[in-house]
Amino acid sequence: xxxxxxxxxxxxxxxVTVRYGKAVAAKGVSLxxxxxxxxxxxxxxxxxxxxxxxxxxxxxxxxxxxxxxxxKDAWKHRHELLERVGVVPETPDxxxxxxxRDLLAFCSxxxxxxxxxxxxxxxxxxxxxxxVPFGSLSKGQKGHAMLALALAHRPDLLxxxxxxxxxxxxxxxxxxxxxxADLADRGAAVFLSSHxxxxxxxxxxxVAFLREGRLLLDEPLExxxxxxxxxxxxxxxxxxxxxxRPLEPVFVRRTAFGEESxxxxxxxxxxxxxxxSPGVAAAEASEMSLEEIFIALTGEEGGAP
Amino acid sequence: xxxxxxxxxxxxxxxxxxxxxxxxxxxxxxxxxGILRRYGFMDVANLAAATFxxxxxxxGALAVGASVIPNDLSSGKIGxxxxxxxxxxxxxxxxxxxxxxxxxxxxVLPLAPVTLLGEGLxxxxxxxxxxxxxxxxxxxLTPAGLYGSAVLALLALYAASICLWSILRIPxxxxxxxxxxxxxxxxxGILSLSSPVTLHFPGARYVYLFVLGIVFLGALVGxxxxxxxxxxxxxxxxxxxxxxxxxxxxxxxxxxxxGWAYVETRGPKHLQRLTMGERSxxxxxxxxxxxxxxxxxxGLPTYLLDAREGGHRRLSWSTTGWGDAAISPDxxxxxxxxxxxxxxxxxxxxxxxxxxxxxxxxxLGPADGWDEPSRGAxxxxxxxxxxxxLTGGEGQVLDADxxxxxxxxxxxxxxDLWLSGRxxxxxxxxxxxxxxDRSRRRxxxxxxxxxxxxxxxxxxxxxxxxxxxxxxTLDTAFYFxxxxxxxxxxxxxxxxxxxxxxxxxxxSTGVKKVHLLEGQERVWPLxxxxxxxxxxxxxxxxxxDVLRVFSPEGSLLKSIPLPPRLKFxxxxxxxxxxxxxxxxxxxxxxxxxxxxxxxxxxATAEPIHGLRIHQGYPxxxxxxxSPEREGLLESVLLLDKDNRLxxxxxxxxxxxxxxxxxxxxxxxxx
Numbered sequence: 007x008x009x010x011x012x013x014x015x016x017x018x019x020x021x022v023t024v025r026y027g028k029a030v031a032a033k034g035v036s037l038x039x040x041x042x043x044x045x046x047x048x049x050x051x052x053x054x055x056x057x058x059x060x061x062x063x064x065x066x067x068x069x070x071x072x073x074x075x076x077x078k079d080a081w082k083h084r085h086e087l088l089e090r091v092g093v094v095p096e097t098p099d100x101x102x103x104x105x106x107r108d109l110l111a112f113c114s115x116x117x118x119x120x121x122x123x124x125x126x127x128x129x130x131x132x133x134x135x136x137x138v139p140f141g142s143l144s145k146g147q148k149g150h151a152m153l154a155l156a157l158a159h160r161p162d163l164l165x166x167x168x169x170x171x172x173x174x175x176x177x178x179x180x181x182x183x184x185x186x187a188d189l190a191d192r193g194a195a196v197f198l199s200s201h202x203x204x205x206x207x208x209x210x211x212x213v214a215f216l217r218e219g220r221l222l223l224d225e226p227l228e229x230x231x232x233x234x235x236x237x238x239x240x241x242x243x244x245x246x247x248x249x250x251r252p253l254e255p256v257f258v259r260r261t262a263f264g265e266e267s268x269x270x271x272x273x274x275x276x277x278x279x280x281x282x283s284p285g286v287a288a289a290e291a292s293e294m295s296l297e298e299i300f301i302a303l304t305g306e307e308g309g310a311p
Numbered sequence: 312x313x314x315x316x317x318x319x320x321x322x323x324x325x326x327x328x329x330x331x332x333x334x335x336x337x338x339x340x341x342x343x344x345g346i347l348r349r350y351g352f353m354d355v356a357n358l359a360a361a362t363f364x365x366x367x368x369x370x371g372a373l374a375v376g377a378s379v380i381p382n383d384l385s386s387g388k389i390g391x392x393x394x395x396x397x398x399x400x401x402x403x404x405x406x407x408x409x410x411x412x413x414x415x416x417x418x419v420l421p422l423a424p425v426t427l428l429g430e431g432l433x434x435x436x437x438x439x440x441x442x443x444x445x446x447x448x449x450x451x452l453t454p455a456g457l458y459g460s461a462v463l464a465l466l467a468l469y470a471a472s473i474c475l476w477s478i479l480r481i482p483x484x485x486x487x488x489x490x491x492x493x494x495x496x497x498x499x500g501i502l503s504l505s506s507p508v509t510l511h512f513p514g515a516r517y518v519y520l521f522v523l524g525i526v527f528l529g530a531l532v533g534x535x536x537x538x539x540x541x542x543x544x545x546x547x548x549x550x551x552x553x554x555x556x557x558x559x560x561x562x563x564x565x566x567x568x569x570g571w572a573y574v575e576t577r578g579p580k581h582l583q584r585l586t587m588g589e590r591s592x593x594x595x596x597x598x599x600x601x602x603x604x605x606x607x608x609x610g611l612p613t614y615l616l617d618a619r620e621g622g623h624r625r626l627s628w629s630t631t632g633w634g635d636a637a638i639s640p641d642x643x644x645x646x647x648x649x650x651x652x653x654x655x656x657x658x659x660x661x662x663x664x665x666x667x668x669x670x671x672x673x674x675l676g677p678a679d680g681w682d683e684p685s686r687g688a689x690x691x692x693x694x695x696x697x698x699x700x701l702t703g704g705e706g707q708v709l710d711a712d713x714x715x716x717x718x719x720x721x722x723x724x725x726x727d728l729w730l731s732g733r734x735x736x737x738x739x740x741x742x743x744x745x746x747x748d749r750s751r752r753r754x755x756x757x758x759x760x761x762x763x764x765x766x767x768x769x770x771x772x773x774x775x776x777x778x779x780x781x782x783x784t785l786d787t788a789f790y791f792x793x794x795x796x797x798x799x800x801x802x803x804x805x806x807x808x809x810x811x812x813x814x815x816x817x818x819s820t821g822v823k824k825v826h827l828l829e830g831q832e833r834v835w836p837l838x839x840x841x842x843x844x845x846x847x848x849x850x851x852x853x854x855x856d857v858l859r860v861f862s863p864e865g866s867l868l869k870s871i872p873l874p875p876r877l878k879f880x881x882x883x884x885x886x887x888x889x890x891x892x893x894x895x896x897x898x899x900x901x902x903x904x905x906x907x908x909x910x911x912x913x914a915t916a917e918p919i920h921g922l923r924i925h926q927g928y929p930x931x932x933x934x935x936x937s938p939e940r941e942g943l944l945e946s947v948l949l950l951d952k953d954n955r956l957x958x959x960x961x962x963x964x965x966x967x968x969x970x971x972x973x974x975x976x977x978x979x980x981x
Contacts, residue, residue, distance in 0.1 A: 085396050115317035
């Protein structure tokens with residue numbers, strides 16, 4: 007990829023490998039986040055998401071490969087690049103004795119641009135009291151406070167490391183709604199890691215799946231959802247096997263009512279070909295949610311698409 | 312830099328309550344002093360308030376430091392800063408310095424109210440006349456220096472703790488606990504080896520060394536645990552490292568405390584320029600101080616030496632060895648004067664204590680620009696009921712029991728005036744005021760009324776009637792004169808170098824009465840308790856000094872030739888009518904040769920092999936003034952070749968080593 011192309015991407019990982027001693031957290035991961043897009047990095051616990059985020063924020067040096075922000079090495083230019091990045095960590099890690107107001111004051115001194123009023127308005131909407139020490143806030147309030155801190159300097163890239171972990175459904179919904187509202191205003195790039203797949207699905211343009219440190223896929227969410235379908239059918243032994251293969255089944259398994267398969271290359275004509283194959287009856291194709299696709303790919307039966 | 316400032320400020324803001332607590336604790340100290348004053352404990356109020364605030368400061372620094380380190384560094388909150396546009400150095404430097412600032416503030420803030428509101432209650436702690444400090448070591452040995460050093464050592468300890476936590480992931484709470492205990496042991500170390508303790512409990516230092524050995528052994532065991540067990544059990548290894556490190560720190564701080572106490576016990580370097588001042592009638596207690604040596608004028612600490620046991624205790628930081636400390640004739644009290652500074656200026660502080668150190672009374676003088684402590688002097692009356700206290704051209708007669716003023720007088724306020732004096736009786740004071748002629752100043756020498764005396768006015772002050780009368784004048788050029796205690800006479804050394812003379816003048820009028828010696832290369836006299844005058848002198852062209860003894864009226868009683876190619880000086884009067892002499896080579900100092908004991912009755916002078924006199928000389932101008940209080944010496948203090956102070960018993964000729972002093976300075980003359 008050329009420098010110009012790199013610069014168009016807000017974020018880019020090139021063959022990044024992260025190890026902790028002998029344990030490999032990420033192995034040769036390459037992906038990019040174009041400016042203005044929301045990219046979700048999904049994976050099970052221990053898949054290496056947080057390690058990759060630490061690398062791209064310049065908090066950890068990759069053993070191999072490089073992490074670029076707007077075409078510049080994140081490790082070498084961390085200080086300069088983080089001016090344009092907003093970060094919401096997995097666990098709210100602000101100093102617990104500082105009040106939210108003091109936290110805003112502290113962070114305002116670190117950035118050249120700072121929308122203090124916007125941040126306070128946002129906190130007011132969330133119902134986060136400014137004078138209370140950060141450590142005394144509820145989990146939801148902490149999450150909202152961290153988001154307000156991350157957005158106050160109007161970053162060009164927002165990095166969210168499972169920001170809704172531990173939040174209830176209402177708080178999660180409010181969190182993502184606020185995020186969408188802000189993104190609609192400015193169109194900043196977002197790199198998001200989360201286990202709240204329904205929330206992710208509502209805002210993500212692009213998704214990347216990690217499994218055991220390796221990148222399974224990296225593509226637009228719409229395309230992903232378009233090519234994945236859940237098929238249910240009855241058939242005699244292995245009838246229609248040849249017609250099923252072009253649909254790239256991730257797995258096929260028996261159910262109480264026949265068989266079920268998740269296919270990774272759904273296409274209307276090919277599906278009808280399979281459905282009309284001799285020995286295949288009652289074939290139906292249903293759309294899959296992101297969560298279902300994630301489970302299909304990263305669960306026990308999952309594999310590379 | 313912006314990031315550093317923000318992180319630093321955040322660290323400080325996080326602990327803003329600590330600042331308020333520090334100031335509040337300081338106010339408690341002021342309140343304590345006020346309560347003590349209110350209920351009449353005037354003498355301890357200041358010290359108690361100052362001590363309490365210092366203790367609070369030290370404890371606060373330790374406690375806050377012990378909280379800052381584990382809370383900040385073990386809680387893994389570093390990511391919050393690293394996820395923001397702050398460089399790594401700014402994060403670490405900001406957090407370090409922020410934490411250190413809080414610890415430092417906690418050390419200092421409790422002292423602030425006492426200093427600002429308590430009208431200089433901390434003067435014992437902070438106010439040391441810089442003129443008396445001759446190097447970094449002296450600054451460190453002041454109370455403020457010691458406290459500052461301890462706080463800095465604490466910060467260094469925390470810095471080491473942070474670094475070790477960062478590198479080895481040693482649990483910092485262990486280190487904080489270590490620091491706390493090390494601080495306690497440091498103080499315990501000082502107390503166990505300091506002079507007042509060892510004076511009464513000589514075995515304390517062995518207990519201390521035993522504890523030190525145990526602690527050091529603990530360090531070794533900790534290291535052993537680390538090596539042997541650490542490979543298989545990470546938790547045990549961390550504990551072992553913590554214990555080992557802590558024990559090592561204990562050892563280091565104990566040694567530091569011991570070092571300080573060692574210096575205190577053995578005496579600072581200035582004691583090499585030693586002046587023996589007064590002694591108690593039983594000969595046990597001696598006043599020692601620094602002295603002037605050649606062209607160096609030193610204001611030095613005054614010490615009270617126990618000639619029987621060998622311990623000594625510092626009375627004051629500032630003295631000149633010219634009569635600013637005196638032991639009462641009954642041997643129970645010591646009075647001394649020292650200089651104190653406040654925001655208003657220079658003060659004198661006159662203190663009377665028991666010889667065991669309990670404060671009897673003290674008087675702090677006004678801030679009136681009294682900037683030459685060398686011009687102060689204290690003298691007890693023959694029966695110890697009164698105290699003559701002279702500052703510059705003024706004087707007071709005080710009640711020795713409570714320090715109340717009985718009478719005061721003023722000879723003059725001229726900077727060219729130096730007043731000295733003595734009690735002739737309980738009601739009568741003889742005063743001598745030297746008047747300086749600045750044109751007499753010799754190149755390279757400081758100009759003082761003592762060195763550049765033009766003439767001496769003689770005064771008499773009657774205490775009951777409070778009458779000051781000028782009785783006469785001595786108008787010859789000289790440096791030294793010695794009042795004769797049994798009669799109204801003064802021995803005066805006159806004439807230029809190599810043409811010295813010795814005369815007996817009338818003590819009231821100053822008129823010369825008897826001519827004792829003239830044309831001598833050198834003359835050093837000593838007036839004995841019975842009024843006889845002893846002097847060593849050498850006539851021009853002679854190869855040896857002669858010790859001459861004159862009657863109080865000035866007639867020659869005895870001439871004793873002294874060994875050739877040596878120069879001599881009489882130092883003190885010994886039991887049995889003997890005279891202690893100092894000797895030295897022709898071109899050397901009078902303190903470089905063996906001391907001698909001269910027996911006027913037998914006309915002999917025998918050396919005390921291997922022992923020499925100290926560098927100081929017996930003082931003039933009435934410091935030894937009355938037969939009632941003048942106990943003849945059964946033993947004297949001399950120095951051996953190792954510069955050790957030795958008590959030499961004149962009758963039994965036994966030697967008892969007391970205190971070892973640093974090697975003499977090569978500068979100056981004896």
